[in-house]
Amino acid sequence: MSLRHAILGIVSAKPMTGYDLIKTFGNSVAYTWAAGQAQIYPELHKMERAGFLKSRTAARGAGEKRVYAITPAGTKELRRWVSEPVSYPAERDALRLKTTYMEMASPADARRFFFEHIDHYKRYLERLHVRLQVVNELSGPLLRARLAKEKPADHKAIIAWKALGVRGQIARAEAEIEWAHECLATLDQLHPVEGAAPKKRAVHKAPSKAVKRAG
């Protein structure tokens, strides 16, 4: 149940509305724990009932909005969770499963998948590098709010751990890109492109036909 703890982590830096929280989940936190609006509002209600959050109404023009702040019990729960061992979830990866049966797809489709894989993770990497810079330059408003609450002696550690979280995602993304290149290389060996200069050892295949096509 980490959605709860992701929320506690965010509001521990600064009280905010559900809407603000949703935006935060769309930016910084999304790199490690994603959550949608339909999950966040009900969870806020549950957390207030459980005593981890306390809300107050604030003015918004003529109307009102609800601002959530962490309670001492919430802070305690956050620390408890941080110190508790993680349990590793079962592996589940659709593209990897698909790769296992990739001989059933056309070489063109296969090529497309791995290009898309590289593309996906390259774009993810770009956002991660931006995020890493934001962390290292302390240019994020939430991080600034957090640092303002903590002793200057602790700032170094706070920044280091945030950066390492991002670096972990970067490492994973880079591994995915490298793997996809490996897949493309294998694909080129299995199905040499007509007219293309053979790069390495050409694979000698007697039948010129493609492996197998859907149908």
Next chain:
Amino acid sequence: MSLRHAILGIVSAKPMTGYDLIKTFGNSVAYTWAAGQAQIYPELHKMERAGFLKSRTAARGAGEKRVYAITPAGTKELRRWVSEPVSYPAERDALRLKTTYMEMASPADARRFFFEHIDHYKRYLERLHVRLQVVNELSGPLLRARLAKEKPADHKAIIAWKALGVRGQIARAEAEIEWAHECLATLDQLHPVEGAAPKKRAVHKAPSKAVKRAG
């Protein structure tokens, strides 16, 4: 909905019972798509109703057991799915989220987490390497059954894709281990161990011991 396609992939090699399928999910497939017994039996019923599988009863001593085989519709569905683009799920990683707030844990707890992370992925890596060897040596009964059904000209591609699926998981596990070492190095800088010789600019280097644990 990849559970369905994982099942189709397995039974496309060889007809089997639900029980056999569960064992297979506990071994080979588990590396890319995990599923428990409580999911598999109901899914088999649904798939038979949908026409993707056909079951027949087989003798088991005095009793009976149910053997599922893929139908032409099932084969078609499998090929359709393989050729269909994947959609990337939202990122969700409990340890990475926890790392973001690791300054709230004690250095001892933090150290423990990353050692456990390394340990977890080292053991996973071991199983993956065994699996890779099984694939490359064609010593798995399911893979043999599959190859027996396909043209020898296609064998190379079938093996290559299975191996690449495993290699992807290996790449990811290795990236996790490297990252955890980076975290440990940072931890050493933030909280130098008493009596330890201070390294300047510690690069991620494995601590000589303690990474290993009895299985």
Next chain:
DNA sequence: GGAAGCATGTAAAAGGTTACATGATTGC
């Protein structure tokens, strides 16, 4: 007056986990 963004919710369904529940067969 209208668009963009602020703000807050609910409902239904899908997918997955944990626990419960049962009984036959094989090998020692």
Next chain:
DNA sequence: GCAATCATGTAACCTTTTACATGCTTCC
């Protein structure tokens, strides 16, 4: 006889996704 393993299921619960639903405020 007993244990391990074969074999098949269900129930309750939790988490997440997709879609529906509403209305105010700010700025142009």
